[in-house]
Amino acid sequence: MIRILSTLLMLSLSLIASAATFRVQAPRQVIAGNTFQITYVLENADGEGFKQPDVPNCKLLYGPATSRSQSVSIVNGKRSSTSSIGYTFTYRAEKQGTVTVGSAKIVVDGKTLTTSAIKLEILPPDRSASSGSQQSVQAYDVNTQTSGKPIGSDEVFVRVVLSKPTVYEQEGVLSTMKLYSKYQISKFQALELPTYNDFLAEEVPVTLNGSFENYNGENYYVYVLKQVVLFPQKSGVLEVSSGTYELSVVQFDIINTAFGRMRTPVDRSLKIKSNSTKLNVKPLPSPRPADFIGAVGTGFKISSKLNNKAIRTNEASTLTLQLSGSGNLKSLSAPRYQFPSQFDLYDPQTKIDAKPSGNFLTGTVNVDYTFVPQSVGKFTIGGGTCSYFNVKTGKYESIPFEGKTVDVAKGSSSSTVKFGSEPMRDILPVFKGDLELSRSASIVLGSWYNWVYYLLLTLAFASVLFIYRKTVKERANVTLMKRKGANRVAGKRLKRAKMFMNKGKKEAFYEEMLTALWGYFSDKLSIPVSELNRDNISRELLDYGMTEDGVNRIIRILDECEFSRYARPADSEMPMADVYSQACDAIGEVESTKRPNKK
Amino acid sequence: MKRYIFLFAMILVSVAVFAQSAENRAIKAYDNKNYEEAINIYDSIVQSGNVSSRLFYNLGNAYYRAGDNGKAVWNYERALKLNPRNTEARENLEFVKTKLTERILPEENIIVVFFQELQDLMSPNGWAVTGMVAFALFIIGFATYSFCSGLGMRKLGFFGGIVMLLLCIFANVMSSKAGKRMTEMRYAIVLNDSTTLSTVSHHPTSTAEEAFSLHAGAKLEKLDSAKLDTETWYKVRTEDRREAWVDGSAIGHI
Numbered sequence: 001m002i003r004i005l006s007t008l009l010m011l012s013l014s015l016i017a018s019a020a021t022f023r024v025q026a027p028r029q030v031i032a033g034n035t036f037q038i039t040y041v042l043e044n045a046d047g048e049g050f051k052q053p054d055v056p057n058c059k060l061l062y063g064p065a066t067s068r069s070q071s072v073s074i075v076n077g078k079r080s081s082t083s084s085i086g087y088t089f090t091y092r093a094e095k096q097g098t099v100t101v102g103s104a105k106i107v108v109d110g111k112t113l114t115t116s117a118i119k120l121e122i123l124p125p126d127r128s129a130s131s132g133s134q135q136s137v138q139a140y141d142v143n144t145q146t147s148g149k150p151i152g153s154d155e156v157f158v159r160v161v162l163s164k165p166t167v168y169e170q171e172g173v174l175s176t177m178k179l180y181s182k183y184q185i186s187k188f189q190a191l192e193l194p195t196y197n198d199f200l201a202e203e204v205p206v207t208l209n210g211s212f213e214n215y216n217g218e219n220y221y222v223y224v225l226k227q228v229v230l231f232p233q234k235s236g237v238l239e240v241s242s243g244t245y246e247l248s249v250v251q252f253d254i255i256n257t258a259f260g261r262m263r264t265p266v267d268r269s270l271k272i273k274s275n276s277t278k279l280n281v282k283p284l285p286s287p288r289p290a291d292f293i294g295a296v297g298t299g300f301k302i303s304s305k306l307n308n309k310a311i312r313t314n315e316a317s318t319l320t321l322q323l324s325g326s327g328n329l330k331s332l333s334a335p336r337y338q339f340p341s342q343f344d345l346y347d348p349q350t351k352i353d354a355k356p357s358g359n360f361l362t363g364t365v366n367v368d369y370t371f372v373p374q375s376v377g378k379f380t381i382g383g384g385t386c387s388y389f390n391v392k393t394g395k396y397e398s399i400p401f402e403g404k405t406v407d408v409a410k411g412s413s414s415s416t417v418k419f420g421s422e423p424m425r426d427i428l429p430v431f432k433g434d435l436e437l438s439r440s441a442s443i444v445l446g447s448w449y450n451w452v453y454y455l456l457l458t459l460a461f462a463s464v465l466f467i468y469r470k471t472v473k474e475r476a477n478v479t480l481m482k483r484k485g486a487n488r489v490a491g492k493r494l495k496r497a498k499m500f501m502n503k504g505k506k507e508a509f510y511e512e513m514l515t516a517l518w519g520y521f522s523d524k525l526s527i528p529v530s531e532l533n534r535d536n537i538s539r540e541l542l543d544y545g546m547t548e549d550g551v552n553r554i555i556r557i558l559d560e561c562e563f564s565r566y567a568r569p570a571d572s573e574m575p576m577a578d579v580y581s582q583a584c585d586a587i588g589e590v591e592s593t594k595r596p597n598k599k
Numbered sequence: 600m601k602r603y604i605f606l607f608a609m610i611l612v613s614v615a616v617f618a619q620s621a622e623n624r625a626i627k628a629y630d631n632k633n634y635e636e637a638i639n640i641y642d643s644i645v646q647s648g649n650v651s652s653r654l655f656y657n658l659g660n661a662y663y664r665a666g667d668n669g670k671a672v673w674n675y676e677r678a679l680k681l682n683p684r685n686t687e688a689r690e691n692l693e694f695v696k697t698k699l700t701e702r703i704l705p706e707e708n709i710i711v712v713f714f715q716e717l718q719d720l721m722s723p724n725g726w727a728v729t730g731m732v733a734f735a736l737f738i739i740g741f742a743t744y745s746f747c748s749g750l751g752m753r754k755l756g757f758f759g760g761i762v763m764l765l766l767c768i769f770a771n772v773m774s775s776k777a778g779k780r781m782t783e784m785r786y787a788i789v790l791n792d793s794t795t796l797s798t799v800s801h802h803p804t805s806t807a808e809e810a811f812s813l814h815a816g817a818k819l820e821k822l823d824s825a826k827l828d829t830e831t832w833y834k835v836r837t838e839d840r841r842e843a844w845v846d847g848s849a850i851g852h853i
Contacts, residue, residue: 427691437649444727445774
């Protein structure tokens with residue numbers, strides 16, 4: 001039993017264990033003269049025959065250093081474990097340049113796993129560092145980033161990088177805003193966002209990832225803050241500004257203690273002024289073709305499609321023109337079709353679906369022409385040509401878009417039928433009948449007869465109430481109402497009792513009979529059921545004007561019911577039918593007794 | 600006595616005949632696309648004091664055909680004021696509004712709109728009569744409660760009576776509101792294009808620097824009025840809730 005369980009446990013564990021992976025961890029950029037590490041990590045397996053690749057331009061200082069780690073996690077009751085072995089090599093970068101580090105190999109269970117090759121950029125060392133000046137700050141050396149050092153404008157700044165220095169009007173250019181810093185950035189906030197006057201800007205989403213970059217002989221941490229594709233709206237020398245920013249950088253306090261030098265990070269905030277870059281915008285060559293649609297870019301194409309299979313009179317059909325390509329898709333004017341005059345036209349609807357890519361917006365512009373033919377026949381929707389400016393060739397290019405021939409069939413004849421959504425084309429006709437003119441509107445509310453009506457009705461009713469006040473009082477008297485209703489209520493109960501009798505349910509019958517009788521006397525004599533007993537029933541009934549004989553009969557029926565309810569069938573002296581008819585008679589007798597007028 | 604009655608009847612008939620023939624002449628002029636004449640005839644009927652929702656509707660149509668959208672809107676509004684259930688007038692008003700130079704969209708509160716529509720279900724007199732009938736039913740219900748012996752009937756009379764009393768109160772409130780709307784001259788329509796409104800806060804001036812202009816067809820709510828020289832100026836609120844003063848000659852009262 002235990003063995004089975006442990007097997008199951010092992011099975012479940014092995015199911016959860018992940019597959020073996022082999023990967024490389026290395027920096028993307030290093031600076032010549034600095035040491036760096038490359039680690040090859042094998043996960044969830046034991047390997048043998050590890051072979052590392054050569055790293056050009058670098059000298060192996062130490063390695064491999066092997067490290068092992070194991071982690072177990074239980075999530076929602078599921079246990080998973082990861083083990084990993086790391087082979088770490090320490091190199092020193094010797095010569096600048098971009099090198100490719102090949103794949104490392106390892107054999108796991110007879111299979112060879114390889115890592116993917118990586119590119120490593122070796123940047124030249126800082127010019128200032130090589131000149132031997134001790135004061136200069138180096139991005140890769142924390143020891144130089146001591147607090148109290150003034151932060152120069154060449155140490156933290158924002159730059160605008162344009163993908164091209166010269167463009168045509170309406171031609172897109174990718175503008176990248178980069179933050180260069182010798183220090184690590186701890187906080188960052190835009191005080192004033194860049195404004196793009198004279199441009200149409202299309203934002204490209206960016207992720208804020210830091211990397212090293214060598215700029216003007218110095219190495220910096222570089223963050224891409226913002227990327228936009230800009231479409232200049234006029235020619236000339238235009239300026240692209242970077243905006244102003246507030247940020248905090250990290251400097252280190254170096255304290256000499258008994259245990260050696262300690263570094264404490266210190267935040268230092270500073271403001272960065274706006275930088276700007278000039279962009280030279282050339283006007284589009286003249287003369288422009290007459291059918292120029294304002295599109296500047298490459299690879300524009302036009303296709304068109306009729307969305308309805310059958311075209312009928314008085315039914316809306318749609319012709320869609322699709323313009324696809326790369327360029328200023330958001331600021332061009334779509335080409336126009338020539339529709340025959342027998343067609344009613346709606347305003348064309350334009351849908352733009354474009355994403356920034358490189359220097360352009362790439363995507364499609366869909367223009368829906370909705371038309372309603374008014375007569376039957378063969379019609380031609382005239383096409384034509386349109387032209388755009390190709391920035392690659394620097395010339396205007398013409399694209400034809402063909403017309404469509406449509407057969408219009410007869411649609412629903414009810415051209416006068418108005419749909420809820422269909423807009424009115426004209427006002428409704430004048431009213432030709434009697435205009436029912438009147439001098440002034442007579443208002444009923446507040447007029448004398450309105451008041452008289454309410455007054456009279458109220459008075460009439462009040463007087464009727466007054467005259468018949470005795471009747472009303474009687475009706476309003478709850479006790480009296482109950483007394484009058486007693487017979488009816490009892491009647492209902494007796495009916496139910498009769499039902500039980502017919503079914504032969506003795507106990508239920510007697511219970512119902514008792515409830516009916518007690519309830520009846522309670523209502524009739526205005527005594528609560530809880531206070532009712534034989535004595536006060538007979539007394540009140542005599543008062544009520546009944547004969548002694550009658551009262552005795554009633555008491556006997558009550559006794560009979562109470563006795564028979566718990567007695568065995570054989571014991572009952574009277575059959576149920578007799579009890580029932582006697583009770584009915586008794587109630588009838590009480591009802592027929594005239595109440596003495598004494599109270 | 601007999602003679603007077605005869606004379607009175609004669610006058611009534613002649614007025615009716617005059618109005619009848621004027622209506623026909625207006626329709627004829629309208630059909631012949633002679634809209635100016637139709638406007639003149641309808642205007643003379645309005646001047647005579649005899650009005651109706653349908654008359655203003657036809658006048659609005661004639662103004663629209665003649666190209667005066669501001670006055671068309673004004674007359675449709677007047678037609679709707681007399682009879683909020685004049686659906687043709689409402690549809691034409693909506694249509695003409697789409698042709699206006701500018702269109703201010705009023706801020707609409709859904710509850711207010713609901714009560715407005717409820718109020719428009721009946722004319723003020725319709726509501727008043729409803730109230731009267733409801734009151735009679737309330738009396739009947741109360742009588743049933745007082746005089747009937749059956750418990751069911753009494754309950755019906757009691758609760759039915761209460762419902763009817765509430766309905767009576769509600770109908771009278773509605774009647775009062777609808778009647779107020781019909782008789783009050785609370786609103787106005789701008790008749791001329793590019794009418795200048797002065798936005799000086801306390802008094803109107805014709806040469807105010809602080810001013811904005813409205814186009815024909817804009818609806819205004821009148822708040823106050825003041826005499827300036829010989830002209831009456833009105834303090835108004837536009838549908839987008841700006842307050843300003845406007846010259847009385849540039850607006851048509853509803």
